[in-house]
Amino acid sequence: MSxxxxxxxxxxxxxxxxxxxxxxxxxxxxxxxxxxLLDLSDVSYADSxxxxxLFRFSEKAAAASTPIAVLMVxxxxxxxxEYAGVSEAFPVFRERSAxxxxxxxxx
Amino acid sequence: MERLRANGPIVAFAILLVVAMAIFGIATASVRxxxxxxxxxxxxxxxxxxxxxxxxxxxLDEETGIRGWAATGSRSFLQPYRDALxxxxxxxxxxxxxLAKLKVERGAMLADARAVNAQWLRLVAASVxxxxxxxxxxxxxxxxxxxxxRSDIASVQGGLTLVETEADAATRAxxxxxxxxxxxxxxxxxxxGIIVGIVQTRSIRELSLREAETAKLRAAYTAERRVSDxxxxxxxxxxxxxxxxxxxxxxxxxAREESKVGxxxxxxxxxxxxxxxxxxxxxxxxxxxxxxxMNRARQAIxxxxxxxxxxxxxxxxxxxxxxxxxxxxxxxxxxIADASKFSFTYATAGHPPPILVEPGRAPRILPIGGVPLxxxxxxxxxxxxxxxxxxxxxxxxxxxxxxxxxxPIEGEKVLLEAVRLALxxxxxxxxxxxxxxxxxxxxxxxxxxxxxxxxxxxxQGERDGSREAQIAASPSRGGSTAPSxxxxxxxxxx
Numbered sequence: 001m002s003x004x005x006x007x008x009x010x011x012x013x014x015x016x017x018x019x020x021x022x023x024x025x026x027x028x029x030x031x032x033x034x035x036x037l038l039d040l041s042d043v044s045y046a047d048s049x050x051x052x053x054l055f056r057f058s059e060k061a062a063a064a065s066t067p068i069a070v071l072m073v074x075x076x077x078x079x080x081x082e083y084a085g086v087s088e089a090f091p092v093f094r095e096r097s098a099x100x101x102x103x104x105x106x107x
Numbered sequence: 108m109e110r111l112r113a114n115g116p117i118v119a120f121a122i123l124l125v126v127a128m129a130i131f132g133i134a135t136a137s138v139r140x141x142x143x144x145x146x147x148x149x150x151x152x153x154x155x156x157x158x159x160x161x162x163x164x165x166x167l168d169e170e171t172g173i174r175g176w177a178a179t180g181s182r183s184f185l186q187p188y189r190d191a192l193x194x195x196x197x198x199x200x201x202x203x204x205x206l207a208k209l210k211v212e213r214g215a216m217l218a219d220a221r222a223v224n225a226q227w228l229r230l231v232a233a234s235v236x237x238x239x240x241x242x243x244x245x246x247x248x249x250x251x252x253x254x255x256x257r258s259d260i261a262s263v264q265g266g267l268t269l270v271e272t273e274a275d276a277a278t279r280a281x282x283x284x285x286x287x288x289x290x291x292x293x294x295x296x297x298x299x300g301i302i303v304g305i306v307q308t309r310s311i312r313e314l315s316l317r318e319a320e321t322a323k324l325r326a327a328y329t330a331e332r333r334v335s336d337x338x339x340x341x342x343x344x345x346x347x348x349x350x351x352x353x354x355x356x357x358x359x360x361x362a363r364e365e366s367k368v369g370x371x372x373x374x375x376x377x378x379x380x381x382x383x384x385x386x387x388x389x390x391x392x393x394x395x396x397x398x399x400x401m402n403r404a405r406q407a408i409x410x411x412x413x414x415x416x417x418x419x420x421x422x423x424x425x426x427x428x429x430x431x432x433x434x435x436x437x438x439x440x441x442x443i444a445d446a447s448k449f450s451f452t453y454a455t456a457g458h459p460p461p462i463l464v465e466p467g468r469a470p471r472i473l474p475i476g477g478v479p480l481x482x483x484x485x486x487x488x489x490x491x492x493x494x495x496x497x498x499x500x501x502x503x504x505x506x507x508x509x510x511x512x513x514x515p516i517e518g519e520k521v522l523l524e525a526v527r528l529a530l531x532x533x534x535x536x537x538x539x540x541x542x543x544x545x546x547x548x549x550x551x552x553x554x555x556x557x558x559x560x561x562x563x564x565x566x567q568g569e570r571d572g573s574r575e576a577q578i579a580a581s582p583s584r585g586g587s588t589a590p591s592x593x594x595x596x597x598x599x600x601x
Contacts (some may be wrong), residue, residue, distance in 0.1 A: 014513060017392065045513040048391035048479075048506070051457070052436035054484035059470040079515040083506070084438070084457045 004081040005034040006103050012042035015050040027057040032067050038090070041073040051084045058089040067106045069099040072094050114316070120303040127292040134292075138285035145278040151209055152271045156264065158202035162217075163260045164193040165198060166224055169232065170253055177235045177242055188232070195224065206263065209245070213266035220259035227252040245575075255543060319349060348377040352446030352563050355385075356538040360507070360546060360555040370397035370435070371505045372405055381446050384412040387441035387503040387558050389458070391479075400435040404480065407479075408441055418442045418454035419490040419598075422480065426456070437480040440503055449562050451493040451501055456480045459509055462502040462526055470502070470526045472519065474597060494594045500537060500561040502526050507555035508545060521545055558563040582583030 009026055013019075029036070034041060038057075041048075061068045070090045072078050072090070078094070093099035172188025173183070199221050206214035228249045235241030246497055347355035355375050370390025386408050390400045407428040411421035418441050429437060440461055442453025453461060457479030464470045477488040493501075509518030525544035531535045538557040546555070 003162060045510075048389065048438065051479070052391045052482060055436065055478065076514045076516055078532070079519075080510075082160060083459045083475065083515065085455075085476060088478050089483060 006037055006100065007033050007035065008037045008039055010039040010042070016045070016047040017049045020049045020053060023053050026063040027053060029057075029060060029066060030063060034066075035106070036061065036068045037067060037096075037099055037103060038070045039040060039096075040077060041096070043072070044074045044076050045081060046077065050086055051081070051086070054086065055089055064073050067103055069093055069102050071096055073100045115305065119239075120299060123299045124296065127241045130293050131289055134285045134288040134318070138281045140154060141281040142278055145274045148209065148274040151205055152267050152274075153367050154204060155209065155211075155267050158198055158205065159260050159263050160269070162198050162202060162220065162310065163257065165195040166227075166253070166256050169195070169224075170227075170249070173232050173235050173241075174249075175506070176409035190571070191265050199224075202263075206266070209267070209270050210262070211266040211270055213262045216266070217263040220263070221257050223252050223256045223259060224594050225415045225449075226532045229254070249560040293415055324527060347375040348383060350377060350381065350383065350446065352381065353383050353444055354535075354561045354563055355559065356536045356561075357378040357556070357558045358536075358538040358542045359557075360542060362507075362549045362551065363555040370401035370437075372401050373503070373553045373556050373558040374405055374409065375558070375560070376409055378412070378443070383444045383446070383560070384409070384441065385444060385501075385503070385558065386412075386439060386441035387458070387556060388437055388441075389505040389556075391436040397435060400437065403432060403434060404437045404439065408439065410442070412443075416443070416453055419488040422454045422477065422488040423486065425526060426480045426486055427484075430433065430484045432481075434481050436482050438506070439480060442501075444501070444560050444562070446467065446562055449495050449497055449499065451495065451560075453493075453501075454488055454490050456488060459504065459506055459515070462523065463493065464500045464502065464530050465496065470523050470530075472523070473595065476597075489593065492594075494595045495562065497562050497564045500530055500559050502541065503560075504541075504557045505554070505556045507551055508541075508557060511545070511549055511552060 009028060011026060015023055027038075038054075058068065060090065068090055070086065070092045071094070072079075072092060073094060081092070083086070089097060091099075093100055093102065144538060168187040168191035170188075172185045172191070176188070176474050178184070197218065201490075203214070203217055203579065206217055227248065231241075231244050232242040296565075347357060349355075357373050357375075359371065359373075370388075370392065372388055375383060376385040386405070387405055388401070389406070390397045390404060404425065407425040411424040411428075415421045415424065419440055422439065425437075425439070436457075438457040438459075440453055440455045440458045442451055442461075444451050451463075453473075454477065455461075455475040456477045458475065460475045461473045462470050463473055473493070474491055478486055479567075484568025504522070507513075509515050509522050511518060511521075522545065525541045528544050529540035534540045537559045541559075542555070
């Protein structure tokens with residue numbers, strides 16, 4: 001598969017219940033998407049309602065057999081998503097190139 | 108403020124009412140004086156008319172007397188002349204004064220009448236009384252002078268009629284004007300009253316509408332708040348087990364904002380053989396729905412604990428229940444404390460890590476794993492086993508205890524320090540002490556629950572048989588008879 005078929009969904013800032021609708025809209029999978037890079041490198045916080053939306057997204061992607069890679073850079077978010085066990089639902093990466101490599105080799 | 112604004116139109120109306128009454132009063136007073144003035148004029152006119160009639164009658168009496176005398180020569184016929192002669196001048200005087208007062212334009216005609224009378228007395232009466240030839244004078248002047256006299260008096264009468272008519276017209280005009288002013292004032296008052304009424308009714312309706320809306324919102328909010336409070340209270344009032352060898356302490360801080368009544372909870376249930384099931388959890392979101400989900404999750408965990416001895420299996424079962432229920436996402440830690448072996452087993456589901464405090468050692472963050480409950484079907488969880496020592500305390504908490512600044516790394520540092528300080532001197536209520544160390548000078552954004560489970564020192568527990576035994580659980584005396592080291596192992600639930 002080609003690089004251009006990776007859909008990048010980028011979110012930023014502090015994601016809390018006030019932005020949960022915005023997050024849900026961003027996480028709608030376009031039809032026939034072959035791979036998604038969920039770029040959270042500019043996200044520093046996610047509350048439980050947003051984390052809940054991330055898990056539902058992982059389930060949808062799994063049902064559609066769409067590989068997903070999550071990119072996290074900020075240590076606060078990495079720790080929060082460790083609590084939540086996000087790495088048990090998504091492959092999690094700290095570097096963009098590693099995430100893309102994963103998606104291209106699993107596409 | 109609202110009340111003042113509502114009273115504004117009434118005050119304006121009162122002022123208008125006073126002004127209208129004043130105008131009405133002034134108009135009435137002026138019309139009354141006009142009417143009384145016109146009444147006085149009429150009385151004077153009537154008196155003048157009588158005097159004018161009298162002046163005419165007296166002149167005719169004089170003439171009749173003179174003619175009778177001239178015709179018969181009998182003195183008795185002269186009587187009317189004699190009677191009238193002294194009265195006529197004073198009649199002229201009184202009539203003249205009235206005419207002047209009434210400003211009768213033709214008042215001058217009275218002077219002419221008087222002059223005619225004088226002329227008649229001189230030319231007719233005097234010559235008749237003076238001797239023969241009187242009849243000639245009567246023939247020559249009598250009719251002419253008397254006719255002129257009649258016409259003069261008639262003219263005066265006409266002048267009086269004019270004055271009367273004018274006074275009448277003025278009175279009628281004043282009454283009409285007064286009526287106009289009164290009617291105008293009443294109409295203005297009526298219109299103002301209607302406007303004030305409309306404004307007042309509208310503002311009252313608006314006020315009561317707003318009040319009704321506020322009351323409705325308040326009622327709805329109060330109802331939801333009451334139910335979620337009741338649910339929270341139900342679990343907060345449920346006592347944690349008191350046992351030999353294990354001491355619980357717990358605290359709950361509601362969210363700063365009232366609408367953020369959350370879904371945090373903790374649980375402790377005594378099982379057989381001195382084992383105790385413990386759990387803490389947090390339902391995503393706030394409000395009544397979160398409180399309901401919280402209750403369901405708690406019940407699922409307690410019933411799972413009665414079936415399974417393995418915490419990972421308990422969580423797996425709860426996850427299945429919640430997935431079937433399509434409820435909210437729940438994070439939780441549940442486990443079993445065994446006071447006879449000084450061991451904890453626990454499993455976590457998307458929840459911040461437990462902290463273990465052993466006498467003489469720095470607090471440690473324990474391993475975690477597993478996704479939250481109620482989001483992914485068919486998940487398996489992992490049981491961690493900890494062999495610890497007497498005097499050890501396990502600290503469980505919800506995310507509010509570490510995410511107060513939305514920075515869990517900083518939050519963990521603050522929490523570890525708070526745990527260290529709270530347990531340093533052996534505290535019977537370590538959960539409250541941890542809360543005080545963290546939130547003594549911070550606001551709790553979210554709700555926070557803290558639960559501690561401690562293994563008492565055997566000799567202290569037996570001697571006191573109470574939670575106070577933990578006060579003496581100092582690091583120096585810890586672990587004299589029980590294992591002095593701890594070990595943590597993990598295993599996946601099948």
